[in-house]
Amino acid sequence: MSAHRTTVAGVAVDTRHSIGGERVASAATFTDVSPVDGSVLGEIARGTATEARAAVAAAWAAFPDWAATPRAERARLLRAVADGVEKRLEELAVVETYDNGALLRSHRRGVMPRVAHNFRFFADRLLELDHADFDTRGHTNRVSWDPAGPCVLITPWNAPLLLATWKVAPALAAGDTVVLKPAEWSPLTASLLADIAAGAGLPAGVLNVVQGYGAEIGDVLTGHPDVRRISFTGSVPTARRVAASAAAHLTPVSLELGGKSPLLVFADADLDLAADLAVEQYDNAGQVCLAATRILVEETVAAEFTRRFTERAARLRQGDPRDAATDIGPVIHPRQLEKIDGFVRRALDDGARAVIGGHRSDSRRSDGHRSDGLRGGGLHYPPTLLTGVAQRSEIVQEEVFGPVLTLQTFTGEDEAVRLANDTRFGLAATVATGDPARARRVTARLVAGTVWVNCFYVRDLRAPFGGSRLSGVGREGGTWSFDFYCDLKNTVTGPKGWADHG
Template sequence: MPNSTDFYINGQWVAPIRPKDFPVINPATEEVCATISLGEEEDTNAAVAAASAAFEGWAATDPAERIAAVERLLDIYKRRAEDMAQAISLEMGAPIDLARQQQVGAGAWHLDGFIKAAKAFDWDRPLGDWAPGERILHEPIGVCALITPWNWPMNQITLKVAPALLAGCTMVLKPSEIAPLSGLLFAEMVDEAGVPAGVFNLVNGDGPGVGSTLSAHPEIDMVSFTGSTRAGRLISKAAADTIKRVSLELGGKGANIIFADANEKAVKQGVIRCFRNTGQSCNAPTRMLVERSRYDEAVEQAAEAAAKVEVGPSSEEGRHIGPAVSETQYEKIQDLIQKGIDEGARLIAGGTGRPEHLNRGYFIRPTVFADVTPDMSIYREEIFGPVLSIMPFDSEEDAVRIANDTDYGLTNYIQTGDKDKLRRVARRLRSGMVEGNGKGFGQGSPFGGYKQSGNGREGGVFGLHEFMEVKAVSDWD
């Protein structure tokens, strides 16, 4: 990897105009593992200028040429998968097996899915038989700012970079400053894939610096952001003056509705799913709603399942969970666990502090609360850690009401042996995704939410549309 303090602008690795060193902390050891530089307005402007200059040429290329570039990128990504896994594990604490299989795997899966979607895409087509000669053209929206989070680095970078490239957009990527090493490695791969200079640019920085400059920049046509709802609001306000498109993938507080007729393993699987990636997923099923006739049994099962979840260093192989990503996140999670206790939820597993066998690193005890009520902070707030809240419901109507009683609407979950019930409830849940009985979503499925979980969709053909404008032309033929 080049000097980690450099940025990738106009096809070159360049030093920041004014160095502003920022330490990258390994959350498993609390030690500095790398140093980056935080960009400022001048660095950001240089990257936007490069992207603007490259736009006309890249937008005019044949889609087949753009597809070939992403195919080369996928080949390089697969070849360097172990490098990427090590970088992700180091910077954000994903256990190395999780990093290899799911963190890195998600990036390859999305790249492949976008290639397939682009090959089948109608870049231009007739409007219809009723409008002879009228043509509908799909064209790139322009220069895009891509702002990505630390929790699933390659998942989110590929969900933005790949469709932007395929659509014919040029871009400036700002990865999370907390976990920037994977982004720098990805920029190396883009360079090796032969993407023309200026089409893809990377500037490291924080939200108030680079993020704010990109959001308000008059030459940026679109901002695609994944992160907190609070930051999404700020970006939307900053972008409003230039009427740029803003696509947001924000927080979540997913409900996992377990009916009495659900599979006997539904509770255990729900606990494991909630704690995956140390609970640092916006689509985690963090509220478990259990039909009352099964509630007491579910509480016991959840406590038992949580007690079996192992916590350990990210460098070690195995199925354990790793640390929270940073001291700030660690303290936030600890505060919310304490609030749960103080506000009267019944603690049945875990609690505050590190696991007893660990004396350093931002490790969290896998925690489960029962008897959670709507007036509690842990019911309302996105904790973003391995913390599960359990509560009973009495009827289908009751389950839907509780599930929808949140500002968020990203992913909800239903566990039942009754397909008619699953379909009825799924239609009434106010969320962009509803997972039934643990069956995951297919490649190219639209990822995104309702309400304060955001306003865009990522993945497959839906993700391509996010980066395009639609133009109607009459008298084409």
């Protein structure tokens, strides 16, 4: 690797910031390590207040021209970015797999195509954005969406490019300029996105990427007086700091935070489907904010559900995420592995029972052999299901963000809903039932931003997305994204007062 470039599986990645259309280095760097094999992927420019302010200044300078760019031209450029993503789809998939440990097959088949779709969708939505004029006593009301200004977008490490473009695409479509701050554990595809955007013809300063630690540059970005919108995805403690920083200038914020979502399995459900839905929660090694980590099963079918679940879980293959046969890859970082393991150990000490899993993959039996046959162990944590957990226990109430599920039973709808809603979070919920009337009754009572019935993780960009309670503030997606990234204006015109222009 050179001083400012690295190569990941044959793909060249610039390790500097992208500010105002130029690559900018920092005096210091941080080391990006792959969770796949522990290799050093690169030394990444470690942003300071200087680079953070420069990025905001570049976004501010580029804003007037970008805001004045006709909708059709903005849409054309967004589609060009989508084309660029599709041309480099394989490169993006490989780099992201090395950077965050998620399955390569998932990146190829679903994640990176969805990245391109994010840009195409909001390009199309921009051209459809309209509100019919309406009358008030002979006066005409016209609603418009005006670009708000520079936006700071802070994104997480579990789905780096997908969740970044979920914010970047609507912000750019809205006519805003962007400063993107990717997570320090997975910064590489954000750098590639900057190259793709430049290659697509996006004007300099419209999309800026600043890398570094949130503790060092976060407050500079979120507290900057020239920032007009902040969108953050991450933890509740960090969100509190973001909100406090933004409050100084009353900067609007959108916060997508953690979850402790339930999966409710009723006795009338298709138990094979319910077991499949439950096993699906181990996707991305459980590092999914939407994951239904609390399995709530009607008591009369709990034993049968558990049997079907464990049969399916036993077929999951844990290993190298580059291998197409792997179902569960590593977690992203040693600190994350320690966090997950700590949650499980404390739960077991508190009386929980591990039906499957319950130990680190690198633990050893008394005979000295590895507990699961994984070569090297690495950052793998096995799929785990815990029973015998108390409702107020840490493992039930706090987000683990790993392949760890709990199972509790209930005896009726009222108890099911009470248990489902009994957390500080409200991001999502999943319901398995064979009774449409029950589905309507239960979903109406659940506190969640998204509820799936007999399915999971079906996401349409036309729908609002966000959480209730500590799972977030605001909704994005479809027109809701434009409502956030724009200043909405209502212009009222009287019936008289026009000059006669013949």
